[in-house]
Amino acid sequence: MLSCRFTILTAMLAASLAAAAQTSTTLKDAYRSSFHVGAAINEAQIAGTDARGAEIAATQFDSITPENVLKWERVHPKPGVYSFDLPDKYVAFGEKHHMFIVGHCLVWHSQVPDWVFEDGTGKPLTRDALLKRLRDHIFTVVGRYKGRIQSWDVVNEALNDDGTLRQSKWLKIIGDDYIEKAFEYAHEADPQAQLNYNDYSLENEAKGRGAIALIEKLQAEGIPVAAVGIQGHDSLDWPSIEQEDASIAAFAKLGVKVAISELDIDVLPPVAPGSADVSMTLKADPKLDPYVNGLPDAVQEALAKRYAALFRVYLKHRAELSRVTFWGVTDGDSWRNNWPVRGRTSYPLLFDRSGQPKQAFYAVIQAAARPGLSHGSDAIPIEGR
Numbered sequence: 104m105l106s107c108r109f110t111i112l113t114a115m116l117a118a119s120l121a122a123a124a125q126t127s128t129t130l131k132d133a134y135r136s137s138f139h140v141g142a143a144i145n146e147a148q149i150a151g152t153d154a155r156g157a158e159i160a161a162t163q164f165d166s167i168t169p170e171n172v173l174k175w176e177r178v179h180p181k182p183g184v185y186s187f188d189l190p191d192k193y194v195a196f197g198e199k200h201h202m203f204i205v206g207h208c209l210v211w212h213s214q215v216p217d218w219v220f221e222d223g224t225g226k227p228l229t230r231d232a233l234l235k236r237l238r239d240h241i242f243t244v245v246g247r248y249k250g251r252i253q254s255w256d257v258v259n260e261a262l263n264d265d266g267t268l269r270q271s272k273w274l275k276i277i278g279d280d281y282i283e284k285a286f287e288y289a290h291e292a293d294p295q296a297q298l299n300y301n302d303y304s305l306e307n308e309a310k311g312r313g314a315i316a317l318i319e320k321l322q323a324e325g326i327p328v329a330a331v332g333i334q335g336h337d338s339l340d341w342p343s344i345e346q347e348d349a350s351i352a353a354f355a356k357l358g359v360k361v362a363i364s365e366l367d368i369d370v371l372p373p374v375a376p377g378s379a380d381v382s383m384t385l386k387a388d389p390k391l392d393p394y395v396n397g398l399p400d401a402v403q404e405a406l407a408k409r410y411a412a413l414f415r416v417y418l419k420h421r422a423e424l425s426r427v428t429f430w431g432v433t434d435g436d437s438w439r440n441n442w443p444v445r446g447r448t449s450y451p452l453l454f455d456r457s458g459q460p461k462q463a464f465y466a467v468i469q470a471a472a473r474p475g476l477s478h479g480s481d482a483i484p485i486e487g488r
């Protein structure tokens with residue numbers, strides 16, 4: 104009896120996936136009435152040297168985030184020297200394709216050159232001098248794209264895992280209010296832009312609590328924080344569906360929008376679930392890289408189910424979500440191939456290394472068509488359930 108039911112379900116699943124495979128539905132069309140579906144795009148896609156990746160981005164997504172080109176070390180590598188060639192192309196790409204354009208990121212502890220924190224003799228800057236440098240940077244970068252970049256990750260990853268403030272150079276030199284100042288400067292530079300606080304592991308209790316306290320503090324001070332970016336560097340079993348659901352609800356309750364801002368799902372042996380601490384590096388080990396010759400069907404299917412389950416949670420919160428952005432276009436582009444172990448073969452996204460949609464892509468499309476399924480279920484929505 105059980106095996107008969109299993110066979111029928113399997114046949115229905117195969118039929119459903121085959122039907123989806125033939126559909127020309129795109130991610131952005133499937134979710135158009137719910138939220139933007141975005142992707143982080145890299146230098147090659149922006150410059151056009153990866154024409155296939157750029158084409159997938161243009162066809163499938165209606166929002167973009169620059170994976171790296173607007174980070175301080177890239178856009179402002181030396182005092183007084185700005186490098187706007189790729190950022191200009193990035194914004195032009197988004198405008199050409201009528202996308203919701205995100206800026207990432209203005210203040211981060213990482214990828215900021217040392218000179219930013221030092222005077223001409225190498226001594227640490229004073230609070231006032233660093234605030235002036237921060238203001239100049241924000242006015243120059245945000246000001247250049249005023250009215251064109253609609254949403255900015257103003258402060259990125261300011262919290263430790265226990266929810267306390269990270270002891271970054273920004274905090275050590277300026278004090279806790281560097282966060283407020285960054286939001287004030289960004290708001291002054293473009294009053295219409297949606298300003299975001301962005302971080303990873305916010306689904307974990309302590310860090311989530313820290314983020315809620317931070318947003319409440321900013322709100323009490325009248326700081327215009329409009330959205331929280333839950334990055335979403337997930338794995339097959341972290342966060343739980345309940346954690347994701349509760350986390351989105353908790354931020355939405357504060358009256359801010361929520362963006363799933365850097366979504367990907369790690370299928371490799373877990374090394375640091377939920378973390379995206381870029382300073383972490385581990386030694387290569389074949390045991391940590393088991394799928395160099397391809398992803399087994401069972402894992403492919405587990406990934407599809409996991410994506411479908413998460414998208415059902417996002418759909419439940421469609422009124423509170425502004426966008427769901429994947430951190431990369433194809434598996435080959437993903438930072439996951441190099442973190443926290445360099446040179447692994449990772450499979451975290453919806454398009455494979457040759458740009459073909461994976462089973463997870465069809466599962467995400469199908470989730471939009473059948474939003475009513477139980478949010479706790481990890482089953483791919485199929486006909487008759």
Ligand code: G3I
Pocket residue numbers: 170171174214259334365379380381438
């Ligand atoms: O482009 C250079 C290349 O010219 C050089 O030969 C090579 C040698 O290492 O480095 C290349 O740059 C690398 C770049 O990615 C592009 O691949 C940098 O070393 C590397 O540090 C950089 O990593 C990025 C990381 O942030 C640090 O900025 C990842 O691409 C990017 O996906 C990742 O994104 C972060 C978000 O901004 C914030 N949240 C976490 C997320 C994942 O770590």
